[in-house]
Amino acid sequence: MSQAKIIDGNAVAADVRAAVASQITILRAGGAPLPGLAVVLVGADPASQVYVRNKNKRAAEVGINSFEHYLPAETSEAELLGLVERLNLDPQVHGILVQLPLPAQIDAQKILEAIHPAKDVDGFHPFNVGRLVTGGPALVPCTPLGCLLLAKRELGSLSGKRAIVLGRSNIVGKPMAQLLLRESATVTIAHSRTHDLPEECRRADIVVAAVGRPEMVKGDWIKPGALVLDVGINRIPAAEPGKTRLVGDVAFAEAVTVAGAITPVPGGIGPMTIAILLRNVLEACCRLHDLPFAEVL
Numbered sequence: 001m002s003q004a005k006i007i008d009g010n011a012v013a014a015d016v017r018a019a020v021a022s023q024i025t026i027l028r029a030g031g032a033p034l035p036g037l038a039v040v041l042v043g044a045d046p047a048s049q050v051y052v053r054n055k056n057k058r059a060a061e062v063g064i065n066s067f068e069h070y071l072p073a074e075t076s077e078a079e080l081l082g083l084v085e086r087l088n089l090d091p092q093v094h095g096i097l098v099q100l101p102l103p104a105q106i107d108a109q110k111i112l113e114a115i116h117p118a119k120d121v122d123g124f125h126p127f128n129v130g131r132l133v134t135g136g137p138a139l140v141p142c143t144p145l146g147c148l149l150l151a152k153r154e155l156g157s158l159s160g161k162r163a164i165v166l167g168r169s170n171i172v173g174k175p176m177a178q179l180l181l182r183e184s185a186t187v188t189i190a191h192s193r194t195h196d197l198p199e200e201c202r203r204a205d206i207v208v209a210a211v212g213r214p215e216m217v218k219g220d221w222i223k224p225g226a227l228v229l230d231v232g233i234n235r236i237p238a239a240e241p242g243k244t245r246l247v248g249d250v251a252f253a254e255a256v257t258v259a260g261a262i263t264p265v266p267g268g269i270g271p272m273t274i275a276i277l278l279r280n281v282l283e284a285c286c287r288l289h290d291l292p293f294a295e296v297l
């Protein structure tokens with residue numbers, strides 16, 4: 001029985017943040033403005049609260065100014081559109097992130113399309129989605145870009161590799177597939193209607209699991225030596241009554257005996273998502289001010 005390399009997402013994320021921080025220091029010394037990120041949270045989704053807390057701390061550490069907007073769950077679509085419009089016009093704000101999910105009375109797609117594409121650090125605006133697909137310069141969604149960075153660090157070139165993306169969401173699955181395609185991987189997008197998912201999975205050199213189902217991907221779905229990137233963050237009841245624990249979309253204990261390398265949950269893709277968000281704020285700030293941006297890592 002083998003044992004995969006366990007990828008330390010916290011360590012790679014720290015490297016990304018250090019690269020972002022040093023670029024900001026250099027730009028600031030040259031008179032550049034302080035990069036600013038506005039985060040809008042409507043209501044009190046627990047996952048989003050964790051994310052916002054971590055993000056605030058990390059933004060401050062690298063020299064990014066953050067502006068928090070906590071709005072009540074009853075906020076109307078018109079009110080939120082008004083705030084987005086103000087942030088679009090605010091010269092201190094270079095990145096705008098509206099936390100998803102949004103309450104039912106708000107059309108999320110309408111909000112995402114109201115964010116100025118140059119400030120769209122989530123990469124969710126159709127302008128950036130289109131640019132990603134057609135190969136132009138784009139702000140790219142944080143989680144998929146973090147996965148890509150880890151994959152390239154592990155494997156070097158992805159050219160000709162077989163990759164499978166489990167999940168077809170607009171925020172992870174679809175952009176992930178596009179990024180892998182851009183690197184010349186042979187990409188399969190699998191989803192709830194896919195026939196014989198285990199067999200599809202076993203063909204892949206790279207597995208990205210983003211389905212939101214705790215420990216769905218079993219050890220015998222993994223090709224020996226494959227790279228496994230687990231995007232899932234699922235809170236499930238722990239052995240101890242009343243407690244919960246975090247698990248991914250991959251049955252880690254099984255997969256770790258088959259894979260070549262694997263990301264854990266927590267401590268894998270999650271911290272990378274936040275580090276890449278900071279990278280995207282820096283990129284947005286550089287492009288808005290016509291300053292040079294150097295790729296991190």
Ligand SMILES: Nc1nc(=O)c2c([nH]1)NC[C@@H]1CN(c3ccc(C(=O)N[C@@H](CCC(=O)O)C(=O)O)cc3)C=[N+]21
Nearest residue numbers: 047048050051098099100101122266267268270271273
């Ligand atoms: N517009 C928008 N963009 C997002 O990127 C977005 C969003 N909305 N809504 C909520 C989800 C959730 N999300 C997380 C990112 C990092 C961790 C993270 O850092 N996780 C740590 C710790 C988790 C823990 O201990 O609870 C880890 O995996 O090690 C978690 C969750 C971004 N999201």
